[in-house]
Amino acid sequence: xxxxxxxxxxxxxxxxxxxxxxxxxxxxxxxxxxxxxxxxxxxxxxxxxxxxxxxxxxxxxxxxxxxxxxxxxxxxxxxxxxxxxxxxxxxxxxxxxxxxxxxxxxxxxxxxxxxxxxxxxxxxxxx
Amino acid sequence: xxxxxxxxxxxxxxxxxxxxxxxxxxxxxxxxxxxxxxxxxxxxxxxxxxxxxxxxxxxxxxxxxxxxxxxxxxxxxxxxxxxxxxxxxxxxxxxxxxxxxxxxxxxxxxxxxxxxxxxxxxxxxxx
Amino acid sequence: xxxxxxxxxxxxxxxxxxxxxxxxxxxxxxxxxxxxxxxxxxxxxxxxxxxxxxxxxxxxxxxxxxxxxxxxxxxxxxxxxxxxxxxxxxxxxxxxxxxxxxxxxxxxxxxxxxxxxxxxxxxxxxx
Amino acid sequence: xxxxxxxxxxxxxxxxxxxxxxxxxxxxxxxxxxxxxxxxxxxxxxxxxxxxxxxxxxxxxxxxxxxxxxxxxxxxxxxxxxxxxxxxxxxxxxxxxxxxxxxxxxxxxxxxxxxxxxxxxxxxxxx
Numbered sequence: 001x002x003x004x005x006x007x008x009x010x011x012x013x014x015x016x017x018x019x020x021x022x023x024x025x026x027x028x029x030x031x032x033x034x035x036x037x038x039x040x041x042x043x044x045x046x047x048x049x050x051x052x053x054x055x056x057x058x059x060x061x062x063x064x065x066x067x068x069x070x071x072x073x074x075x076x077x078x079x080x081x082x083x084x085x086x087x088x089x090x091x092x093x094x095x096x097x098x099x100x101x102x103x104x105x106x107x108x109x110x111x112x113x114x115x116x117x118x119x120x121x122x123x124x125x126x127x
Numbered sequence: 128x129x130x131x132x133x134x135x136x137x138x139x140x141x142x143x144x145x146x147x148x149x150x151x152x153x154x155x156x157x158x159x160x161x162x163x164x165x166x167x168x169x170x171x172x173x174x175x176x177x178x179x180x181x182x183x184x185x186x187x188x189x190x191x192x193x194x195x196x197x198x199x200x201x202x203x204x205x206x207x208x209x210x211x212x213x214x215x216x217x218x219x220x221x222x223x224x225x226x227x228x229x230x231x232x233x234x235x236x237x238x239x240x241x242x243x244x245x246x247x248x249x250x251x252x253x254x
Numbered sequence: 255x256x257x258x259x260x261x262x263x264x265x266x267x268x269x270x271x272x273x274x275x276x277x278x279x280x281x282x283x284x285x286x287x288x289x290x291x292x293x294x295x296x297x298x299x300x301x302x303x304x305x306x307x308x309x310x311x312x313x314x315x316x317x318x319x320x321x322x323x324x325x326x327x328x329x330x331x332x333x334x335x336x337x338x339x340x341x342x343x344x345x346x347x348x349x350x351x352x353x354x355x356x357x358x359x360x361x362x363x364x365x366x367x368x369x370x371x372x373x374x375x376x377x378x379x380x381x
Numbered sequence: 382x383x384x385x386x387x388x389x390x391x392x393x394x395x396x397x398x399x400x401x402x403x404x405x406x407x408x409x410x411x412x413x414x415x416x417x418x419x420x421x422x423x424x425x426x427x428x429x430x431x432x433x434x435x436x437x438x439x440x441x442x443x444x445x446x447x448x449x450x451x452x453x454x455x456x457x458x459x460x461x462x463x464x465x466x467x468x469x470x471x472x473x474x475x476x477x478x479x480x481x482x483x484x485x486x487x488x489x490x491x492x493x494x495x496x497x498x499x500x501x502x503x504x505x506x507x508x
Contacts, residue, residue, distance in 0.1 A: 005392050005474065005505035011132050013162040013197060013230035014245055023492065027468075035394040037432055037472040051164055051197045070394060070432045070472035087154075091164040091197035091228075093132065101472075101503045103394035106243065111150065113240035113367050113494035116487065118395055120503045122228045122247045124132035138259050140289035140324060140357035141372055178291055178324045214281075218291040218324035218355075220259065233370065238277065240367035240494050249355045249374045251259035265386050267416035267451060267484035268499055305418055305451045341408075345418040345451035345482075347386065360497065365404065367494035376482045376501045378386035 004040040006099035009124035014104070015050070015090035017076055021109035028109045032075045034094060034121070037101040038065040044096045050084065051091040058082060065100065093124070131167040133226040136251035141231070142177070142217035144203055148236035155236045159202045161221060161248070164228040165192040171223045177211065178218040185209060192227065220251070258294035260353035263378035268358070269304070269344035271330055275363035282363045286329045288348060288375070291355040292319040298350045304338065305345040312336060319354065347378070385421035387480040390505035395485070395498075396431070396471035398457055402490035409490045413456045415475060415502070418482040419446040425477045431465065432472040439463060446481065474505070 018030035038044040043066055049059035061078050065071045075084045075092070084090065094102055102121040107114055145157035165171040170193055176186035188205050192198045202211045202219070211217065221229055229248040234241055272284035292298040297320055303313035315332050319325045329338045329346070338344065348356055356375040361368055399411035419425040424447055430440035442459050446452045456465045456473070465471065475483055483502040488495055 005390060006503065009132060011164055011166070011228040013164040013228045013247075014160070014199070014232050015162075015197075016199070027491075033395070035396075035470075035472065037392055037394040037474075039392070039432070039474060051166070051195060053196055053198055057195055068432060068438055069434055070396075070470065071434055072395070072397070072470040089162075089197065089199040091162065093164075093166060101392040101394045101505070103500065103503075104245075105395050105498065106245070107496075108241065108243060110154075111240045113492045114489065114496050115234075115241050115243040115369070116489060116496040116498040117232065117243040117245035118485075118487070118498035119230065119246045119373065119500045120394075122133065122230075122250075123503075124228070136259060138291055138293070138355040140291040140355045140374075141287070141326070141359050142289075142324075143326070178293070178322060180323055180325055184322050216289075216324065216326040218289065220291075220293060231372075233372070235368065235370060237281075238367045242361075242368050242370040242496070244359065244370040244372035246357065246373045246500065249260065249357075249377075251355070263386060265418055265420070265482040267418040267482045267501075268414070268453070268486050269416075269451075270453070305420070305449060307450055307452055311449055343416075343451060343453040345416065347418075347420060358499075360499070362495065362497060364408075365494045369488075369495050369497040371486065371497040371499035373484065373500045376387065376484075376504075378482070 004099045006101040007123040007125050008096050010094040010102040010121040011124050012092045012104045012121045017086050018108050018110045019087035022112050023109050030109045033072050033105045035072045035103040036065050037070045040098045041067045042098050044098045044100050047095045049093045053089050131226045133228040134250040134252050135223050137221040137229040137248040138251050139219045139231045139248045144213050145235050145237045146214035149239050150236050157236045158234055160199050160232045162199045162230040163192050164197045167225045168194050169225050171225045171227050174222045176220045180216050258353045260355040261377040261379050262350050264348040264356040264375040265378050266346045266358045266375045271340050272362050272364045273341035276366050277363050284363045287326050287359045289326045289357040290319050291324045294352045295321045296352050298352045298354050301349045303347045307343050385480045387482040388504040388506050389477050391475040391483040391502040392505050393473045393485045393502045398467050399489050399491045400468035403493050404490050411490045414453050414486045416453045416484040417446050418451045421479045422448050423479050425479045425481050428476045430474045434470050
């Protein structure tokens with residue numbers, strides 16, 4: 001099995017946490033997730049910056065992903081340096097010191113039936 | 128943090144603004160969005176062309192994205208040179224003078240429960 | 255504006271047309287679409303092959319996309335050499351004689367509220 | 382028609398099989414699928430590893446895809462070396478001895494109306 005699949009810089013241009021939801025929590029809380037896969041044999045030290053439409057970027061949010069583990073990180077849970085505002089457009093850049101793979105998902109449960117979106121993020125160091 | 132992640136030419140082959148919606152506006156207005164992330168230290172001057180099935184392309188629509196900002200641009204809001212027709216197939220090409228990242232999202236609220244789609248756009252200058 | 259954005263070979267591994275739907279037709283007919291964008295100044299001559307799980311590929315389906323036009327092609331409407339079976343797993347390969355961009359979308363209206371998915375297809379000649 | 386479109390290593394960072402569903406089975410069973418397209422003239426020997434947040438990877442799951450066939454593989458159906466746990470975050474790496482194309486889809490039918498997501502997977506050997 002190959003080690004260290006992926007890239008060290010990823011970008012997600014879409015970001016929006018709906019301000020409310022329906023259904024049992026936490027599964028049906030409206031949320032956005034950055035799913036990070038670390039196939040390497042080293043701990044991945046992750047830094048996340050959030051970009052907004054009307055103010056300077058906020059970050060870094062610091063996370064770790066253990067070797068050969070995945071972490072499905074909810075933007076809703078980011079706390080430091082500040083929580084992610086709800087009902088606000090944002091974008092994110094994710095940097096890692098080892099190659100990782102990042103996929104972006106949203107579950108929107110504002111209405112009684114949930115909606116989903118997902119895409120592999122943009123690999124920013126591929127060019 | 129790295130500057131200027133992305134590309135200068137992006138394409139979105141899918142485009143369709145549903146002609147009606149349900150739910151509180153503007154959040155639940157059926158809409159399509161090009162989320163543009165400008166991580167660079169310079170203003171991004173954006174030109175958008177719309178392609179149709181049965182007539183010549185329309186554009187450029189001119190937008191700017193400030194340095195280190197994101198803009199989630201609703202195609203619904205484009206006005207000049209002409210509004211985007213509803214219930215009509217289209218596609219788009221987005222050009223920038225600095226590298227940006229573009230992600231495409233649709234919220235379809237024609238039925239009482241909304242549906243979502245999203246994908247990173249196609250980077251047209253990557254080959 | 256740059257000409258001829260894209261690639262000449264694209265693949266969509268996911269393919270499934272739900273066998274029924276709800277809502278006004280044709281908008282809410284369950285369907286799959288290959289959105290093709292031809293930014294070039296030449297007509298794009300398109301050939302599509304369908305792959306199945308248990309029999310040989312079928313094709314080519316022959317389509318054209320005029321210069322500087324988009325065509326949102328419903329797999330439901332393919333007729334020659336044979337219609338696309340419903341409720342059947344398939345995949346597709348799309349070839350063009352000029353570079354195009356291809357995006358894949360499904361609208362699933364089997365239940366009373368529709369669901370959507372979309373992704374830029376895989377560019378098969380990019381490596 | 383070109384042979385052997387794709388890559389030999391793919392990663393899907395998002396993975397989650399909802400623990401329950403609504404609607405007729407098996408179509409509306411909540412499920413995740415890796416759609417694999419083998420356009421080559423050789424059998425594709427596939428190995429899948431699952432990654433988790435809190436334990437070592439599990440695998441390989443061994444599958445084959447016949448020449449010029451597609452297989453839409455439900456993660457729900459993987460049995461050996463062990464079933465995929467429901468309601469649990471995971472990720473996956475898919476290796477093939479011939480180039481293939483992989484697309485990831487989820488149908489979530491926990492609520493009465495289903496939701497869908499899909500994305501082309503990340504090609505891990507493209508850099």
